[in-house]
Amino acid sequence: TQLLEQSPQFLSIQEGENLTVYCNSSSVFSSLQWYRQEPGEGPVLLVTVVTGGEVKKLKRLTFQFGDARKDSSLHITAAQPGDTGLYLCAGPSGRPNAGKSTFGDGTTLTVKP
Amino acid sequence: NAGVMQNPRHLVRRRGQEARLRCSPMKGHSHVYWYRQLPEEGLKFMVYLQKENIIDESGMPKERFSAEFPKEGPSILRIQQVVRGDSAAYFCATGTAMNTEAFFGQGTRLTVV
Numbered sequence: 001t002q003l004l005e006q007s008p009q010f011l012s013i014q015e016g017e018n019l020t021v022y023c024n025s026s027s028v029f030s031s032l033q034w035y036r037q038e039p040g041e042g043p044v045l046l047v048t049v050v051t052g053g054e055v056k057k058l059k060r061l062t063f064q065f066g067d068a069r070k071d072s073s074l075h076i077t078a079a080q081p082g083d084t085g086l087y088l089c090a091g092p093s094g095r096p097n098a099g100k101s102t103f104g105d106g107t108t109l110t111v112k113p
Numbered sequence: 114n115a116g117v118m119q120n121p122r123h124l125v126r127r128r129g130q131e132a133r134l135r136c137s138p139m140k141g142h143s144h145v146y147w148y149r150q151l152p153e154e155g156l157k158f159m160v161y162l163q164k165e166n167i168i169d170e171s172g173m174p175k176e177r178f179s180a181e182f183p184k185e186g187p188s189i190l191r192i193q194q195v196v197r198g199d200s201a202a203y204f205c206a207t208g209t210a211m212n213t214e215a216f217f218g219q220g221t222r223l224t225v226v
Contacts, residue, residue, distance in 0.1 A: 006155075033214065042117075042204050042217035043156070088155055100146060100169055101215075103155035 002027040002093050004104035012110040016078055021107040023089035024071045030092060032072045033101070034063055037086040079111045116140060117207050118187075119218035126195045126225050134190040134221045136205035145188040146215060147180060150202045162188060195225045 005024050013019055023032065031050040035043035047056050049065035049072060056063045060083075062075040076083055086106045093102035116139035126132050138145055143164055148156035158172040162182035173180065177195075182188040192199055202222050206215035 004155075035217075040219075040222075042119075042219045045214055045216070048214060090156075093158070100158045100161050100172070101156075102158070103148075105153075105155040108153065 002029070002091065002102050004089055004091060004102055006087075006089060006104035006107050008107060009105070010108050010110075012112065013079055015080060015111055015113050017111075018075070018077050019079055019109070020073055020075045021087055021109070022071065022073050023104055025091070026070065028069050030069070032065060032069075032089055032091045034072070034074055035088040035090065037088060037106070038084075043088055076109075079109075081111045081113050084109055084111050117142075117205065117216050117218035119203075119205055119221050121221060122219060124221055124223050126223065128196055128225055129194050132192040132195050132199070132223055134192075134203050134205075134223070135187040136190070136207070136218055137187040138205075138207035139216055142207035142209055142216075144208045144215070145182050146206045146208075147188075147190050148204045148206065150204060150220075156204060159190070192223075195223070197225045199223060200225045 007022050031048055033048045034046045036046055037043040047063045052067045052069045054065045060077045064073045086108050088103055088106045090101040090103045118137040120135050145162045147159040149159055150156045160173050160180045161169040165184055177193045179191045202220045204217050204220045206217045208215035
């Protein structure tokens with residue numbers, strides 16, 4: 001079973017600070033996805049990383065896929081209250097083309113104004 | 114995200130009743146995935162369906178749970194004789210091909226009293 005461990009579980013920071021959250025596994029993933037979920041809503045896809053060592057930027061968010069494709073990080077620069085939410089990483093699981101994903105338990109981020 | 118419609122958004126059932134959760138895929142999507150999320154946890158895969166076919170139900174509890182995706186109409190997740198432990202948020206995600214990006218609905222929050 002492929003597992004994804006996310007850390008930290010909870011993170012509370014002040015507006016303007018920088019932060020990094022992590023997604024780690026002992027298994028290799030062909031790709032990893034990052035989602036943000038707000039209370040009472042469904043997850044919204046932020047990015048998919050597919051190549052080892054890949055770095056993708058989405059405004060103030062920087063996503064990196066580890067060289068060995070076993071881990072990923074999300075860095076937020078100058079966090080804003082609107083960044084508050086549950087950040088989930090996910091990767092395809094099971095046999096090839098099984099069509100399902102394994103999710104980490106997420107990092108709950110709170111950005112205080 | 115808004116294209117995947119789930120209803121109802123909130124559902125309250127007494128123990129022993131049946132719960133029916135509906136998911137209408139985004140236009141053009143023929144793959145449906147159901148996930149369950151407990152508070153402050155990630156999403157756990159339940160079942161993957163295509164039109165009139167169950168592709169992978171490895172995450173479905175063996176009893177009381179069933180899912181379908183008929184030729185016409187929404188996908189249905191059915192829980193018979195609900196128990197308090199069934200209380201959770203149930204999300205569906207839809208897509209066009211296996212292991213590609215899927216888009217989530219807003220979820221149905223089931224409360225069993």
